Amino acid sequence: MRATPVSFPVLVEDLADRLVGRESDSRVRVAVDGADAADPARLADALIDPLRVRGRPAVRIDTRDFLRPASLRLEFGRTNPDSFYAGWFDEAGLIREVLDPAGPGGSGRIVTRLWDATVDRAAREPYRDLPDTAIVLVSGPLLLGSGLPFDFTVHLAVSAAALDRRTAPADRWTLPAFARYADEVAPQTFADVVVRVDDPRHPALVTAIG
Secondary structure, three states: OEEEEOOHHHHHHHHHHHHHOOOOOOOEEEEEEOOHHHOHHHHHHHHHHHHHHOOOOEEEEEHHHOEOOHHHHOOOOOOOHHHHHHHOEOHHHHHHHHHHHHOOOOOOEEOOOOEEOOOOEEOOOOOEEOOOOOEEEEEEOOOOOOOOOOOEEEEEEOOHHHHHHHOOHHHHHHHHHHHHHHHHOOHHHOOOEEEEOOOOOOOEEEEEOO
16 A cells, blocks of 8 residues: 655645545545544544635534434444444435435435434434535544445554554444454455555555555
8 A cells, every 4th residue: 555645734735636536516424444543533623624625615524413312322232243234323314314315316415413422312403404515524433334325435544553542441342343444345446545644643645456
């Protein structure tokens, strides 16, 4: 894997240019995929203003607001990596309430938060209408390889050693799920953009795999 070091601001500007260079007259659904250790939300948040300056309104979605109810999520315990891998996030809800409406021929009417995990009930977020040229930025882990209908994908790659080092003690039970993701899905082999973030202070754009 060959990678070119870039600063975080340069990375953000590069991605913003790539996104506005896509369908200029339609909405674009973007995955910013990465473990918490890679902080995909930070990158997705940082894209909002550069996209706006370029004339494209951006809407943020975080998969932590699209969790399944605790009765389903925690059916096999609070620290089950297989449940985290395959049953933690409400992918059907994300498709129904965000990705399909934001897609070609969709209504453009979305919900940005579906579930409040703190109180384990629907977030009761009102619907909002997307502009025709909106870019929808969805951040979270394990977003690729399961058929979610994204138009553009960014994968934040973290080596196993860096992931082990940077994952909070309370979340270390998720590490087998990320190892399985790397082995079974290998998102770095097909994402539109891959960014190596073993050290978040020094990201690097991957230019070749192998």
